[in-house]
Amino acid sequence: MRNLKTPEKxxxxxxxxxxxxxxxxxxxxxxxxxxPMLKGKYFF
Structure with a gap:
């Protein structure tokens, strides 16, 4: 997952x-x- 590149978040x-x-x-x-793959604000 650390090396995954996606066209959009x-x-x-x-x-x-x-x-x-x-x-x-x-x-x-x-x-x-x-x-880094998520849009906007995030939390876990």
């Missing part, structure tokens, strides 16, 4: 990152690369 980004215990502490680091 996305309005919404949906992700499900669950680890082996039902949580994933590294989710923010994984989703950080998606921020």
């Amino acid at each position: 996305a309005d919404i980004f949906v992700s499900e990152l669950l680890g082996s215990f039902g949580d994933n502490e590294l989710s923010p680091e994984c989703l950080d690369g998606a921020q």
Whole structure:
């Protein structure tokens, strides 16, 4: 995802990152690369 180049930015980004215990502490680091692909203001 960090190397993905798209012709236009996305309005919404949906992700499900669950680890082996039902949580994933590294989710923010994984989703950080998606921020430049989103339009306008965003939050996770």
